[in-house]
Amino acid sequence: MSVVQHIRSAAVTAIKSLYNQDIALADIAINVTKPEFEGEYTIVVFTFTKFSRQKPEETGQTIGNYLVTNFPDLVAGFNVVKGFLNLSINNAYWIQYLQTNFNNAHSGRKPANGKKVMVEYSSPNTNKPLHLGHLRNNFLGYSIAEILKAAGYEVIKANLVNDRGIHICKSMLAWQLFAHGDTPESTGIKGDHLVGDYYVKFETLLKEQAEPIIARILENDFRDFGGAELEKVEKLAALLHKPEIQQDEEKAGKLHDDIKEIARNKTEIMQQAKIMLQQWEAGNPEVRALWSTMNGWVYDGFETTYKRLGIDFDKVYYESETYLLGKDLVEDGLRKGVLFRKEDNSVWIDLTADGLDEKLLLRGDGTSVYMTQDLGTARLKYQDFQMQQSIYVVADEQNYHFKVLKLILEKLEEPAAEGVYHLSYGMVELPAGRMKSREGTVVDADDLTEEMVNTAAEQTKASGKLQDLSEEELQRLYEIIGLGGMKFFLLRVDPKKRMIFNPKDSIDLNGFTGAFVQYAHARIKSIFREVGITDVSHLDTYRHNDSLLPLEKELIKLNEQFGEILDDAQREMSPAIIANYAFHLAQTFNSFYAEKVEGHYTYSIARAESEDKQKLRLQIISMTAHTIAQSMKLLGIDVPERM
RNA sequence: GGACCGGUAGCUCAGCUGGAUAGAGCAGCUGCCUUCUAAGCAGCAGGCCAUUGGUUCGAAUCCAAUCCGGUUCACCA
Numbered sequence: 072m073s074v075v076q077h078i079r080s081a082a083v084t085a086i087k088s089l090y091n092q093d094i095a096l097a098d099i100a101i102n103v104t105k106p107e108f109e110g111e112y113t114i115v116v117f118t119f120t121k122f123s124r125q126k127p128e129e130t131g132q133t134i135g136n137y138l139v140t141n142f143p144d145l146v147a148g149f150n151v152v153k154g155f156l157n158l159s160i161n162n163a164y165w166i167q168y169l170q171t172n173f174n175n176a177h178s179g180r181k182p183a184n185g186k187k188v189m190v191e192y193s194s195p196n197t198n199k200p201l202h203l204g205h206l207r208n209n210f211l212g213y214s215i216a217e218i219l220k221a222a223g224y225e226v227i228k229a230n231l232v233n234d235r236g237i238h239i240c241k242s243m244l245a246w247q248l249f250a251h252g253d254t255p256e257s258t259g260i261k262g263d264h265l266v267g268d269y270y271v272k273f274e275t276l277l278k279e280q281a282e283p284i285i286a287r288i289l290e291n292d293f294r295d296f297g298g299a300e301l302e303k304v305e306k307l308a309a310l311l312h313k314p315e316i317q318q319d320e321e322k323a324g325k326l327h328d329d330i331k332e333i334a335r336n337k338t339e340i341m342q343q344a345k346i347m348l349q350q351w352e353a354g355n356p357e358v359r360a361l362w363s364t365m366n367g368w369v370y371d372g373f374e375t376t377y378k379r380l381g382i383d384f385d386k387v388y389y390e391s392e393t394y395l396l397g398k399d400l401v402e403d404g405l406r407k408g409v410l411f412r413k414e415d416n417s418v419w420i421d422l423t424a425d426g427l428d429e430k431l432l433l434r435g436d437g438t439s440v441y442m443t444q445d446l447g448t449a450r451l452k453y454q455d456f457q458m459q460q461s462i463y464v465v466a467d468e469q470n471y472h473f474k475v476l477k478l479i480l481e482k483l484e485e486p487a488a489e490g491v492y493h494l495s496y497g498m499v500e501l502p503a504g505r506m507k508s509r510e511g512t513v514v515d516a517d518d519l520t521e522e523m524v525n526t527a528a529e530q531t532k533a534s535g536k537l538q539d540l541s542e543e544e545l546q547r548l549y550e551i552i553g554l555g556g557m558k559f560f561l562l563r564v565d566p567k568k569r570m571i572f573n574p575k576d577s578i579d580l581n582g583f584t585g586a587f588v589q590y591a592h593a594r595i596k597s598i599f600r601e602v603g604i605t606d607v608s609h610l611d612t613y614r615h616n617d618s619l620l621p622l623e624k625e626l627i628k629l630n631e632q633f634g635e636i637l638d639d640a641q642r643e644m645s646p647a648i649i650a651n652y653a654f655h656l657a658q659t660f661n662s663f664y665a666e667k668v669e670g671h672y673t674y675s676i677a678r679a680e681s682e683d684k685q686k687l688r689l690q691i692i693s694m695t696a697h698t699i700a701q702s703m704k705l706l707g708i709d710v711p712e713r714m
Numbered sequence: 715g716g717a718c719c720g721g722u723a724g725c726u727c728a729g730c731u732g733g734a735u736a737g738a739g740c741a742g743c744u745g746c747c748u749u750c751u752a753a754g755c756a757g758c759a760g761g762c763c764a765u766u767g768g769u770u771c772g773a774a775u776c777c778a779a780u781c782c783g784g785u786u787c788a789c790c791a
Contacts, residue, residue, distance in 0.1 A: 107734090108734085196791085417789065440790085467718085570727090576740070579739095580753050583727080589753085590751080667749095
């Protein structure tokens with residue numbers, strides 16, 4: 072039980088006893104006491120005046136007295152300022168906490184709660200390498216999974232690989248046309264990048280072929296089209312030429328995009344890609360063989376990237392194996408009357424009663440759409456694991472999709488429905504705006520990683536420290552710092568907010584960064600080396616007296632909060648809460664470490680004023696190192712012994 | 715147009731289940747390395763918490779409206 076919970080429950084007892092009033096634990100507002108006042112935690116008593124029938128100050132005094140008298144082990148003293156009851160927690164309480172946790176490497180972790188949860192994340196397309204946006208997804212998914220584990224859940228990390236579809240056919244087609252048999256081996260290019268290069272080639276060619284078609288449309292030359300398409304294009308072109316539309320930039324832009332899309336679909340190369348997709352679906356052996364080969368290259372590339380990033384999965388699903396699954400569900404839905412069929416044979420669900428639209432689930436030709444696949448996959452996952460919760464780490468542009476997905480599953484009475492949770496995160500943008508593959512502003516994941524590690528290497532060399540380490544050890548350290556910096560940078564922001572990725576800030580190793588927290592850890596380890604201790608377990612039986620200096624107490628208090636922080640992070644699904652906490656803890660340790668009065672370190676350990684103080688501080692920094700390491704682990708970040 | 719999300723220091727972000735004088739980091743300016751790692755510490759400066767109204771003893775936090783930015787509303791995924 073945490074201090075805050077202790078205070079809550081004591082306050083409830085006090086109020087019951089003093090005012091004969093039943094009050095819920097959650098209704099007691101407790102804050103960390105502001106630094107300018109005496110005490111560590113503060114109870115807000117304004118709300119109690121309703122039944123105390125006293126002024127806030129008197130109410131505070133009364134409750135304070137009660138707590139000191141009846142809970143002396145917890146509350147050693149108090150002061151009241153307006154309606155704020157500032158409590159001084161008994162040092163014995165802190166010492167007791169320190170004593171039991173100073174060498175506990177898992178202090179905040181909760182026991183298993185018997186619940187199972189799946190976290191699906193990463194879920195890449197196999198036509199190009201990972202980029203910055205994927206990194207946020209991967210780090211978030213990994214971290215949330217770790218946080219849930221620490222909170223007592225059994226976690227299945229899942230990856231749903233989008234390994235089929237028109238986008239892969241594009242890469243395949245361009246490879247056939249231009250590669251002359253090139254492979255990752257023959258070119259020395261990482262597989263996912265090689266395949267991505269041909270995707271870009273395809274897009275370039277597509278653009279070239281679409282341009283004359285667009286130009287003709289704009290000149291009212293519709294020779295490329297016939298039938299229903301012709302009608303549509305004529306209509307769009309006529310609209311676009313209207314003067315009032317031309318003045319409306321937004322509308323004109325949208326029309327232009329529509330025309331562009333039609334033209335792109337009309338290109339020869341796009342037609343070929345579509346034919347290839349049909350061949351793939353028909354199981355054409357040649358197409359399937361190329362598909363397997365190129366996907367294989369991509370998987371090798373991804374494997375390398377995942378490994379370097381420290382990302383892993385317990386279960387991998389492939390869309391090529393799941394994309395047909397939703398059809399059974401649709402059949403069930405039709406039987407139950409939840410879905411209906413239109414004249415053209417397409418199948419729909421009517422969500423207008425829920426304030427949404429009608430949603431298509433099967434095309435007229437019987438093929439399924441994205442939603443249908445997701446419905447089927449949701450059922451499959453549930454059959455595989457029977458988890459209570461299924462978390463989808465997917466960008467916020469798909470909020471609507473997941474809202475609908477959950478709703479349809481509910482209407483179909485699928486048991487999987489209840490657990491569906493969309494962990495929606497905001498886009499990563501560059502200072503100049505959104506990343507655009509067409510404009511080549513996409514930040515490649517491998518490149519960025521390399522840059523971060525290089526920066527870490529430069530900074531380490533520039534510091535002139537660690538010259539006795541081997542090249543291997545140094546390389547390992549650069550990875551820890553570089554990757555840690557990258558992960559911390561992407562995780563320190565609330566997931567649901569979109570974030571700006573400023574490359575200059577991201578490689579910084581000062582301030583609110585991963586390196587800052589890692590550095591605090593390395594400093595602690597250096598103290599242990601200085602004192603000549605590698606193991607603190609000999610302090611197990613040591614019992615300190617009850618005097619504590621301000622930052623000694625502050626550090627114990629912060630460490631003690633870790634359990635509550637973990638609860639918050641789990642409830643809010645936010646690694647950012649952990650990152651902020653870890654930084655705050657590291658910052659406080661640094662103050663503790665560096666405070667100096669008249670040339671003497673206040674909290675010196677190697678040259679402590681007494682053996683007693685030395686042992687106490689060793690316990691404190693040992694606990695702090697554990698908590699820092701644990702927090703960072705929840706973010707997927709390692710901490711070094713030296714840096 | 716409907717729905718959803720956001721707007722806090724020059725910049726990037728905390729704080730949002732209502733509580734004290736709104737906090738960090740970066741950038742700027744002062745100091746601090748013969749003493750456990752200066753990737754650090756101490757300090758200065760920087761704010762109409764988008765606007766307006768409401769609820770309340772008390773609002774950055776809750777409610778309503780407005781303004782600005784984003785996403786989405788495909789027989790794409």
